[in-house]
Amino acid sequence: MQEAELIRLAQTGDHDALVELLRSIETSVYRSAYYILGNEQDALDAAQEVLIRIYRKLDTYQEKAKFSTWVQRIVSNVCMDKFRAKKETVSIDEHELIIPDRNNVEDEILLTGLSNDIQEAIGKLPRQYRMVVVLRYLEDLSYQEIAEALDLPLNTVKSYLFRARQQLQELLYDYQKGGIG
Amino acid sequence: MTNEEIWECMQRDLDGDLSVQEQQVLRNLIQKDADLQLMYNRLKTVSQKLEQLPPVVPSISIVDSILPRLESAAAKPAVVQSAVLEESLPTLEVKRKSSSLAESKKWKRVKVWLAGIGSTAVAACLLVGVLFSGSEEKPLQPDAFQNGADSTPPVVTKDPVVYGPEAPTPSTNPSPLNKKEEEKKSEKAPPKKQTHKPPAKTEYKPPAKPPAANATPPNKAPANVPKPVVVTEDKPPSFPVGLEEKSDEDDNKSAREKDDGDKDEEKDNKKDNKQEERESNKENDD
Numbered sequence: 001m002q003e004a005e006l007i008r009l010a011q012t013g014d015h016d017a018l019v020e021l022l023r024s025i026e027t028s029v030y031r032s033a034y035y036i037l038g039n040e041q042d043a044l045d046a047a048q049e050v051l052i053r054i055y056r057k058l059d060t061y062q063e064k065a066k067f068s069t070w071v072q073r074i075v076s077n078v079c080m081d082k083f084r085a086k087k088e089t090v091s092i093d094e095h096e097l098i099i100p101d102r103n104n105v106e107d108e109i110l111l112t113g114l115s116n117d118i119q120e121a122i123g124k125l126p127r128q129y130r131m132v133v134v135l136r137y138l139e140d141l142s143y144q145e146i147a148e149a150l151d152l153p154l155n156t157v158k159s160y161l162f163r164a165r166q167q168l169q170e171l172l173y174d175y176q177k178g179g180i181g
Numbered sequence: 182m183t184n185e186e187i188w189e190c191m192q193r194d195l196d197g198d199l200s201v202q203e204q205q206v207l208r209n210l211i212q213k214d215a216d217l218q219l220m221y222n223r224l225k226t227v228s229q230k231l232e233q234l235p236p237v238v239p240s241i242s243i244v245d246s247i248l249p250r251l252e253s254a255a256a257k258p259a260v261v262q263s264a265v266l267e268e269s270l271p272t273l274e275v276k277r278k279s280s281s282l283a284e285s286k287k288w289k290r291v292k293v294w295l296a297g298i299g300s301t302a303v304a305a306c307l308l309v310g311v312l313f314s315g316s317e318e319k320p321l322q323p324d325a326f327q328n329g330a331d332s333t334p335p336v337v338t339k340d341p342v343v344y345g346p347e348a349p350t351p352s353t354n355p356s357p358l359n360k361k362e363e364e365k366k367s368e369k370a371p372p373k374k375q376t377h378k379p380p381a382k383t384e385y386k387p388p389a390k391p392p393a394a395n396a397t398p399p400n401k402a403p404a405n406v407p408k409p410v411v412v413t414e415d416k417p418p419s420f421p422v423g424l425e426e427k428s429d430e431d432d433n434k435s436a437r438e439k440d441d442g443d444k445d446e447e448k449d450n451k452k453d454n455k456q457e458e459r460e461s462n463k464e465n466d467d
Contacts, residue, residue: 019251023244026242027239044239044243048243051243051244052251133231137228137231165224165227165231168231172223
């Protein structure tokens with residue numbers, strides 16, 4: 001059954017259709033939460049909260065936006081609530097002002113020697129950058145869809161994505177280059 | 182084209198956002214500049230790694246874990262919940278409001294009553310205190326006189342001792358009725374006697390002898406009254422009254438008697454002698 005049909009049935013009160021719809025988005029919700037939050041337990045909690053919200057507020061969904069975009073918007077909101085709960089208050093500007101210590105050997109080993117170096121680098125990105133990267137590469141959303149999901153201007157989304165890639169590139173290569181040199 | 186514009190074109194190319202012409206221009210720039218080529222390759226590698234991120238799968242079925250909660254919520258629709266609320270909330274709210282209002286009114290009344298009782302008690306205490314203080318202040322003045330009279334107790338004791346034996350003689354006279362009336366009057370209106378006392382004192386004091394002479398005629402009727410000076414001539418009082426009056430008189434006389442004590446004794450001796458002579462004359466006549 002197609003996604004649109006499942007949504008329609010679920011909105012009319014079909015419990016089975018609603019459960020099937022939730023199962024279809026379960027993995028993507030968990031994956032986004034996992035890469036945004038950085039650990040499995042928080043990702044599970046966030047995914048449960050997201051699915052419950054979708055279950056309760058599905059009647060408010062309108063077909064103006066893509067369903068995956070609407071779902072990812074809920075994911076980003078729940079993840080932001082998690083960040084606020086953890087009182088993680090590092091802003092983007094503060095993060096940009098940080099001058100990386102190129103003599104830190106441990107960081108070089110983490111970034112170059114491990115296979116999941118990119119995941120570690122993603123974890124070091126600011127929250128907004130992280131969300132944009134996750135939505136772009138894991139959920140394969142366009143700039144416009146990311147802007148709708150995060151409720152951000154299009155240019156801001158582009159800027160966040162470009163800066164995020166630049167920072168990841170610096171984290172993965174510049175540290176290695178400095179260590180060698 | 183500036184470096185920033187080249188950098189932006191690289192980013193957009195990674196996202197497939199460049200047109201064919203833009204892609205051609207970018208490739209030409211990258212081939213000419215090794216640094217730009219290095220940067221482009223690194224960004225492309227980062228993008229490829231991001232695209233190759235491992236697909237993360239939850240260890241458990243999240244939907245299955247939340248289904249019991251969702252089904253329980255579905256089993257209890259809003260109608261049931263609203264019914265439960267209607268059963269409990271309105272009655273509880275009404276009872277709480279009524280009880281709270283009644284209790285508040287009762288407490289207000291009790292407070293008003295307590296305040297009234299307290300104020301009356303305080304007022305009563307103040308009145309009693311004022312009355313007692315006023316009644317205590319008045320006797321203080323006579324106390325001062327009494328203290329002065331206390332200095333003359335021997336004179337007071339002397340008078341009754343001296344006149345004691347002579348009292349029975351007037352009792353035989355036909356004046357008991359008058360005495361009784363006077364006693365009643367004295368009991369009824371003691372302040373009048375006090376008002377009359379000063380003039381009596383003035384009569385007695387300066388002319389010590391003339392009053393004695395005036396006192397003798399009425400005392401002559403009883404004939405056995407030896408000391409007309411002692412008996413109050415204005416009002417032949419009863420003994421208790423007379424004693425009281427004497428005490429008052431003694432208060433004023435005491436000082437004078439001390440000065441003229443010898444003179445009084447001489448007068449008494451003269452009077453006694455005169456009476457004895459009269460009695461002897463009567464006996465002789467008989």
